[in-house]
Amino acid sequence: MRPFAYARADSAESAVRALSEAGPGVKVLAGGTTLYDLMKLDIEAPTSVVDVHRVPELSYIDTSGDELVFGAGARMADMAEDPVVRNEYPMLSESLWRAASEQLRIMATAGGNLLQRTRCAYFRGGEPYACNKRNPGSGCAAIGGADRGNALFGISDSCAAVYPGDWPIALIALDTEVDILGPDGERTIPLAELHREPGDRPEVETTLRPDELILRIRVRKTPAGRGSAYVKVRDRESYAFALASAAVAVAVEPTGVVTDARIGIGGVATRPWRVPAAEQALIGQPLTPESMRHAGEVAYQGARPGTHNVFKVELGIRVVADALRIAGERAAR
Template sequence: MTPVQYRRADSASDAIRLAGTAGHRLLGGGTNLVDLMRKGVERPDTLVDVTGLPGAIEEAADGSIVIGAGARNSAIAAHPLIRSRYPMLSRAILAGASAQIRNMATAGGNLLQRTRCVYFADAAGSRCNKRAPGSGCDAIGGFTRYHAILGASPACIATHPSDMAVALAALDARVHVAGADGARALPLTDFHRLPGDRPDLETELAPGEVIVAIELPPSRLAPRSDYRKVRDRASYAFALVSVAAGLVIEDGRISEARIALGGVAHKPWRAWRAEAALQGEAPNEAAFVAAAEAELAGAEPRPGNMFKVTLAKRTLAAVLSGLCEDQA
């Protein structure tokens, strides 16, 4: 057994100080980190408990909603402001994991969870550039059913497992972080990195920085928004493909579209091409199919996940069609 020290952060400044210490890892709900420790993937010297950090869900003066990093996933999904203004986010959270895990998992921890790639998790027997940079990637040429078809690299084809983060990407959420050099905010779409040649660097967090909150700007998408997850079984399974989407339709034309995909890339994949293709179009099946085709035109599937290209196209078109049917 490997000994691990335990510390508790009583404030954000305390968490920042401890997070900057080598060998220290922040512990929220522990639903991902503890699993990886059991598998020998994560080997921290010290766990820093940050469950005491703020977890309030509050409305700001400008109408945005601020979610404290310590908020439990279940509390976010059930909150009246989230359910009424951002229903796709509530549905995305409820599509993830199990009720017990949602009761433990935190907003900040959800964004920082690591891939569920089986080769990444096999610390004893598989090569993984994410786990050991420069060692190689056994997923390439291996079992790739759950792996990326967009934004991958020769170093890594893993996917990001979060459902919540996909909805946040579509909603233009911003991640507020703090560190020794001060506080800053960055778009959720920029928070996670594509693998490139350094898949071990998964986010834009600087050493010692801590997530303190997630900000949801005011949105007109709520009446026409949804989250759909396609998976191998009905519950407690990661997405093969997921779609978070919202539309604003004015005078019979799409004036605003927000779309993100999950299960297809190393990060929540904002579908910028599909959104651009829909701008100004009549909301019909032809437009939705064309938008899906535009977004997946650059897909690079592996033999084991070629089905994801068609699945993503059909799921995206179906979700967009459903949004219009619901409001017909």
């Protein structure tokens, strides 16, 4: 048992103040579904914990305007079942309910989901495994090792760990922004700028400072949302992490020609990964088995498989094509 200080925030401002005063080693507690797990594995050993899960201003969903707005404390289950999200943006709803068991979805939060850490076996396995993300400078046992579940994109000589989330793969395919509060006030960044590729500092996973708090996630509404889908392939059907996934949204003219396309891929990259080249390959083309397959092939150009995860390239191509098929059918309704 490692002792730590505990503070319960009643507002976003008081949470940021507590984070600033706590200093190095402080962690935010929201739903607790990730932090408790990592503390039990001795991966996280916070000196202080700031509890934000009862902060009212974080726990809301607003889909009434020109954006979908999710407070950082909104629960996965509530977001997945929101009528606008479920009916107008099925890719978002599907990515949420396929991510975890019902018990976890009831507790896990929007902000915590964005910030969950990798499930790489070497990261979670502890000694004697080398892991630069867990012990900087110790090496990466996955590179040249048992890398079946590791990344194809965004890897470096220091780390090949896959980003584990589902919902952020759908978010990255849309025009998503993240509002962040810190001691100097509020700032907004595109979701694409929240997560870092490992480079030579795998232990630094986001651009958040320790004294900053995610306030809300905002998704600009788009007609392509109705024609969207999230497809996830995993080792077992329920509540496993993706070997490969795809979140896609398309807008299609009555003639069948694609006028807008959004594609994110998961289970294969070190951060949420969008593939603009694959999107451009579809725009102006009819949705056919050939064009959908081609979009998948473009999405996986530049993949860097290791020893045991070469199969993910073909699997990922097929997952993109399958997601596009489903999305196209929905767009045509």
